[in-house]
Amino acid sequence: MHVDALILRRSTRVRQANAGATAVTSPTTPSPTSHLGRSADKQPKDAAPSNGGTRKPPNVDPALAEWVDICTGKKAVFEWVSKQKATALKNFVIKDTWVPFTRMHTEVEVLRAVGESYGFVRYLGHMVLPHRGLEQLALFSNAKNCPESWMCEDWLRVYLDGKEPYFNARVHQLIFYSTVGTSLTAIAHDPWAVAQSMKDVVTALYILFTKGWLHRDVALGNVIPLLDWEENTEDKIDSVWRAFDLDPRFEKLRGMFSHQRSVLSDFDQAVKWGVERAHPPSRSGTPAFLSGARSAAWVLRRDRIDTLFDDLESITWAHFYAVLRRIIEALKPTANEDNDNDNDNDNDSDSDSDDEAIDVDDSDEDADGDILEAGFAELEARHFETFNGDDGYTLTAVKEWILKYGSGDKPIGARVLATTWPLWRRMFRAANAARDIADDFAERLSKEGVPTFGQASAELQTALRQACKDVAFVYLEAINDTLANEFAQYDPFNGPSSDSNDSNPFV
Structure with a gap:
């Protein structure tokens, strides 16, 4: 029409x-x-x-x-x-x-x-x-x-x-x-594309923050990979640099922005972080992809102030799950139905929607066995099963476990994820660092005796802006380090093709 x-x-x-x-x-x-x-x-x-x-x-x-x-x-x-x-x-x-x-x-x-x-x-x-x-x-x-x-x-x-x-x-x-894309699982077989997608969404979330907004629903269905790589002009890369206030740290990251892989969508749940608003003890977003701290607040029915740090952590969980799911589909297609309509946009106190789990095939009583037979380690199978559910307590516990034990140099309980683990451990380290900063700001906000950053002093708001930029750089530098080292062999522009069966561990 x-x-x-x-x-x-x-x-x-x-x-x-x-x-x-x-x-x-x-x-x-x-x-x-x-x-x-x-x-x-x-x-x-x-x-x-x-x-x-x-x-x-x-x-x-x-x-x-x-x-x-x-x-x-x-x-x-x-x-x-x-x-x-x-x-x-x-x-x-x-x-x-x-x-x-x-x-x-x-x-x-x-x-x-x-x-x-x-x-x-x-x-x-x-x-x-x-x-x-x-x-x-x-x-x-x-x-x-x-x-x-x-x-x-x-x-x-x-x-x-x-x-x-x-x-x-x-x-x-x-x-x-006007933007047409595909599902995140469609590119999850390519380590280079996964890391680049994370880079794009980290950047978008930070730019969104500088505009005064928080997304609050970063999920599998809200990260939209483009149909093909989009080459960035120098002017476009400069616009990203300007968004970071021409910070000199961007210079060593500039090469990573030669191409774009994904865009961010769906802003139904977005809120302005610099205004006075209530923070009810309910969740906004898909359970599997909430930050660990948000998941805990949801389970405990405690108030929690929305921050950029939570949105950035959600990027990791969404891509982590996409890779797990893609491997399942590639190695054992019957273990999980291919349905990528996971953008359930669950609402906060403004909504009366029921919680929904990610769509999976629960008809097979031997699904866990199928996953293990497909080559998953036992812990990987448990991670996948947990992220397919919507039990807040279990999701919170598993995320806390992963962040604590998954940030080491050696992959723990990883088999099919072993190749991409350099990316995940860096992301988990970044999430842990961001959480410490978030806790510090929550304490400083409490000392000022105000419930929101919109009511905080100008000094605290300025400090928050700087901290959010610093954390965004922590994530971007972690991604850049992975691309420049362990993932260099998957570079489709300057290295072996990521579509090659010899270079791609997921094919």
Whole structure:
């Protein structure tokens, strides 16, 4: 379908503004609808009449008025950037999601903030789709004040504790990207590509931090490898250097940025780190890829301040799992179904979504045996099994074990991961160093008597910015050391081809 048709099919007459953000109001009038499935002629006396106009349910929180207008089609919202560029595209990506109404603009704000920065998907536009009748759910936003005629017969049986039903208004959002990529497991057979992908995402997360945002959901499905290597121009590399404030440490890393492999996507859960906000004892992100400290806070139901250090650690877990999974698929395809739709975008306190585990084939009772037969060491098999689950306690314990014992010079319990272990041990060391720094800042924040960095002193905020840059360099230097030494033989541009069966241990 043509792009314009896709965007405009929901309204009969559209007034489109010039380039930039565009708010569009559709004059279409919704057809009469009945309340909660009742026929129009049997509505309760206290219901609003069905007169063909836009009708809002009674007792609706005023904060939901805009949401009701979006549901009914009274207000339609979309933005389109660079129409000429879009019409020239052969392919583009549509991200189709239901997001909390309170976070409807979050991802778009992030994409506007990063613009054409290094390591991000390219934003084309977005739209919010109306769903007439959905506005009836707004009744649950103030259920206790609704008349009894609106309650089901078994209300008291369903809500024995007397609490109101929890209502989380959502909108149906489409976001358009011009960046087309593949799954992280598709490149996980190539050590050079894995390390380069980590370099790209570390850089993107740091740039995101400098723009005032934290991602909070770095996961397998949110790291998007490009369809092929993208060669970076000197100007593009210079833009990365400028993002690091022309720090002289970047000079020795410059060669590592000759090519780009991956981009970062999905910013539904992003938050601004420099503003005052609550930090509820709940998680945001996919359980397997949360940092160890975030996992522990989730299990213990403790408050935890979001930091860049946690996002950087999540990069390691996502790529670590991708390599394990790829080897399983290559050596024993039946041990794990190939389904890379792992971007479950689990939500924090703004969401009522149930936790979901990564999709795997649990039908085979001998899966562990299959993994071991495929060549995995026992510990590797246990790691894989743990990361395939969503048990917070087990995930936290395994991550702590790996970070403590996996950062040594010799691989412990590694067989299929032995070749890539130089990368992992460096990443684990970086994560341990970052955690110590994060704990130090948490203590300093506590001494100032404020709960968030948005309320911290200017001195502490400046120190945090410097510490985050230092930690980003720790990760980048670790990756660069691995590429320059143990992984040099896999360099597809200056060494033996990584597609060669002789040079690639995963083929």
